[in-house]
Amino acid sequence: xxxxxxxxxxxxxxxxxxxxxxxxxxxxxxxxxxxxxxxxxxxxxxxxxxxxxxxxxxxxxxxxxxxxxxxxxxxxxxxxxxxxxxxxxxxxxxxxxxxxxxxxxxxxxxxxxxxxxxxxxxxxxxxxxxxxxxxxxxxxxxxxxxxxxxxxxxxxxxxxxxxxxxxxxxxxxxxxxxxxxxxxxxxxxxxxxxxxxxxxxxxxxxxxxxxxxxxxxxxxxxxxxxxxxxxxxxxxxxxxxxxxxxxxxxxxxxxxxxxxxxxxxxxxxxxxxxxxxxxxxxxxxxxxxxxxxxxxxxxxxxxxxxxxxxxxxxxxxxxxxxxxxxxxxxxxxxxxxxxxxxxxxxxxxxxxxxxxxxxxxxxxxxxxxxxxxxxxxxxxxxxxxxxxx
Numbered sequence: 001x002x003x004x005x006x007x008x009x010x011x012x013x014x015x016x017x018x019x020x021x022x023x024x025x026x027x028x029x030x031x032x033x034x035x036x037x038x039x040x041x042x043x044x045x046x047x048x049x050x051x052x053x054x055x056x057x058x059x060x061x062x063x064x065x066x067x068x069x070x071x072x073x074x075x076x077x078x079x080x081x082x083x084x085x086x087x088x089x090x091x092x093x094x095x096x097x098x099x100x101x102x103x104x105x106x107x108x109x110x111x112x113x114x115x116x117x118x119x120x121x122x123x124x125x126x127x128x129x130x131x132x133x134x135x136x137x138x139x140x141x142x143x144x145x146x147x148x149x150x151x152x153x154x155x156x157x158x159x160x161x162x163x164x165x166x167x168x169x170x171x172x173x174x175x176x177x178x179x180x181x182x183x184x185x186x187x188x189x190x191x192x193x194x195x196x197x198x199x200x201x202x203x204x205x206x207x208x209x210x211x212x213x214x215x216x217x218x219x220x221x222x223x224x225x226x227x228x229x230x231x232x233x234x235x236x237x238x239x240x241x242x243x244x245x246x247x248x249x250x251x252x253x254x255x256x257x258x259x260x261x262x263x264x265x266x267x268x269x270x271x272x273x274x275x276x277x278x279x280x281x282x283x284x285x286x287x288x289x290x291x292x293x294x295x296x297x298x299x300x301x302x303x304x305x306x307x308x309x310x311x312x313x314x315x316x317x318x319x320x321x322x323x324x325x326x327x328x329x330x331x332x333x334x335x336x337x338x339x340x341x342x343x344x345x346x347x348x349x350x351x352x353x354x355x356x357x358x359x360x361x362x363x364x365x366x367x368x369x370x371x372x373x374x375x376x377x378x379x380x381x382x383x384x385x386x387x388x389x
Contacts, residue, residue, distance in 0.1 A: 038073060038123065039139025040086050044101030045071070049086070054138025056126035063124045068092055071125035071132055074099070075233075077313070078112040086125070089116075095306075097121075119233040119278040119315035212357045219353060220346040223322060226267055227342055231320045233278060234261065235313040240305035251305035256283075261299045263318065268293040270323040272330050274338075275299065278315035281306060288331050290323055324348055 039054040048071070049055060057073060066072060068089050076085040090107060091098035096115025100107040109115055126133045236259050237249055244252040251257050265271050270292050275284040283302035291297045303314055321330050321341040325348060333340040 037135065037138065038084075038086070039135075039142065041139060041143070042080070044103050045086060045088070046103045048088075048102045048132050049134055050136075052137055052140030052143070054135035054142075055086075056133050056135075057123035058126050059123055060118075060121050066092075066097060066118065066121060066124070069130070071127070072097075072099070072116075072121045073123040073125070074116050074120040075122065076108070076116075076120075077114055079108050084122070095308075095312075114311065114313060117279060117313065117315065119235075119317060120313075208358065208361050212354050212361070215357065216350040216354050220350045223346055223349055224342060226269075227271070227321050227345070230264070230266070231318045233315050233317045235315050236282070236301075236303055238281075238303055238305055238312050238314055240307075240309050240312060242309055251303065253305055253307050253309060256302050256304040258300050259303050261301050261316065262296055263291050263299060263320075264296040265291040265293060265320075271320045272323050272327050273297075274319045274331075274334055275301070276317050276319070278317045279313075280304075281312075282314050282316050284316055288327055288334070290327060291320075321345055 036057060037054050038057040039052065040049045041051060043051050055071075060066075063070075066089060068091060070089045071086060072089055073084055073086050076082055079085045079087070085099075085108075087099040087101045087108060089097045090100045093115065096117045098107045098109055099113075099116050239250045240253050241250050242253065244255065261275070263273050270290055272288045272290050274288045277284050281304035283304070285299060285301075289297065289299075301316060306312055319334065319338050319341075321334075322345050323330075324345055325341070329344070330341045333344055
């Protein structure tokens with residue numbers, strides 16, 4: 001490799017790595033669970049993890065059973081006001097785990113936080129030789145960038161008089177979309193002025209495979225988000241009492257009562273939903289069921305109070321898949337592993353899209369052509385007519 005190309009290669013690798021790292025953090029926030037990496041914002045885990053330090057987050061599906069000493073990311077009920085919390089497992093009972101920050105003197109359960117159960121745990125911090133692999137200042141950098149973006153959003157919103165429309169995650173999407181349109185327009189103007197000077201060489205321009213790959217990636221990522229974001233664990237709060245009660249959520253020890261779980265589908269594409277029990281004492285309907293677009297379905301589940309009195313959280317987990325495959329196929333794939341239907345749906349959406357696009361656009365690189373000869377639109381129309389023959 002020529003020496004002059006090495007700095008360029010390293011720069012490209014660095015940019016791709018940073019973009020990928022930032023993308024995992026953004027996706028993690030969207031999914032409300034860490035993806036590959038995460039970070040802490042408080043000092044409760046010092047000195048293992050100082051405020052702003054990042055760490056490698058391994059999904060619980062890849063970890064197996066949780067052990068005492070693991071540093072876990074779990075959805076807390078009350079710690080830090082609720083939400084994702086990173087603390088260490090310091091003990092285990094038959095009802096759940098005891099958790100505690102390394103810098104804290106008491107366990108979380110010494111306060112109002114109940115015992116942590118498996119469905120609450122979304123990731124485990126990677127450890128090597130019993131030491132958490134820390135990424136110094138990752139969270140600090142991410143928070144700085146986020147605050148800068150929010151500040152720019154607010155300033156832009158105030159300037160154009162759109163109030164809160166451009167603020168927050170949705171506002172960021174609107175802003176990036178507007179900037180992409182402006183960029184495309186500017187690029188088109190530059191392309192028009194330089195069109196006569198551009199080479200018609202087949203070695204110039206953008207790879208067709210790359211463009212189609214990006215389009216397929218966007219489509220499949222959107223489909224995956226539509227299946228993953230609304231699903232996940234759901235907790236029923238139950239009080240196991242020594243005597244019966246008419247109050248909702250209060251059951252006599254060992255008693256079973258009904259509860260209603262509402263499955264909402266805000267999209268226009270129907271979904272097939274599967275429910276699984278994630279705690280003892282939860283009974284869910286067998287098999288999957290379809291929920292139409294822009295509708296909801298109420299499902300009755302059975303909850304059995306534990307034999308010991310006290311407050312409990314009983315969990316079920318919802319899985320949903322776009323109903324682009326027959327329900328019987330999704331059921332068979334789900335029986336093997338819950339992620340298989342997602343892969344099958346993405347394959348059904350992505351592969352035909354890539355093949356049809358490839359047949360329409362062809363193998364030529366996408367580039368700006370001179371005024372002579374047929375335009376890309378006319379050539380694509382001709383290919384479509386040939387493809388449909």
